[in-house]
Amino acid sequence: MIRRAPSRPRRITRRGRRRLLFALMVAAIGLSVPIWVPHLLATLPAFQISELRVVGTGHIPPEEIRALALTPDASVWDDPARWEERVRAHPMVREATARRESFRTLEIAIVERRPVALVATPELRPVSGDGYLLPLEPSAAPLDLPLDLPIVQGPVETEGGFVADPETRELILALSRMDRTRSDFISLVSEVGLAEEGGYRFLLLPGAGADVVLLPSDEPLRALDRVSIALGQIEDRQVARADARFRGQVVLTRGEER
Structure with missing residues (x-):
């Protein structure tokens, strides 16, 4: 009966370590792209909100809603829930719903307290x-x-x-x-x-x-x-x-x- 010699653990070569490190770096960059890319693009003028339409107001001046909804750095990458939350802080607003009309145009529908x-x-x-x-x-x-x-x-x-x-x-x-x-x-x-x-x-x-x-x-x-x-x-x-x-x-x- 022929017995096989126990296999020795393979050592990772210097080239293998480099490949593993490179793969880990690529994976980390890929996972972080959804986080840092929107923040980077938000600073560009091409991705900032150009128009905000306000509908449903009767007693509230639309300018007050625009001032609450948009910050100077507001961009198309912002979460619409943040716009709605800021508008709901107005004492005359009972409900607010934000939606994108186009890429750089936002509409906020207001339900006022009557x-x-x-x-x-x-x-x-x-x-x-x-x-x-x-x-x-x-x-x-x-x-x-x-x-x-x-x-x-x-x-x-x-x-x-x-x-x-x-x-x-x-x-x-x-x-x-x-x-x-x-x-x-x-x-x-x-x-x-x-x-x-x-x-x-x-x-x-x-x-x-x-x-x-x-x-x-x-x-x-x-x-x-x-x-x-x-x-x-x-x-x-x-x-x-x-x-x-x-x-x-x-x-x-x-x-x-x-």
């Missing part, structure tokens, strides 16, 4: 549907602020820029939903507040069909529909109060019965 009511802090301030006090001056005409916003009765306390009282926040949220789906009713509301017996109390403008409308805090939109049906079925326009806080019913009170 004023739905005025609250006393003690001075009147517009408030959005999520209860955030907006940095708008009601008397400033260039802002195109609606002058028929309902006034939330009573002074409110704020915390972190938001209305602090949870019940008042729910009331403002209900106003926001009504503004989207029952804008004809909201245009008739002069003041609104929490009713002593529970629910919401709406004081309407003269000629609205009723002086006061009372709605429950749960499902106020359905209750408002019942009020509209009830007022449409009567010829008497001297209704002092329409109370829809009773399940499935609306109680109408004449002016002299008040």
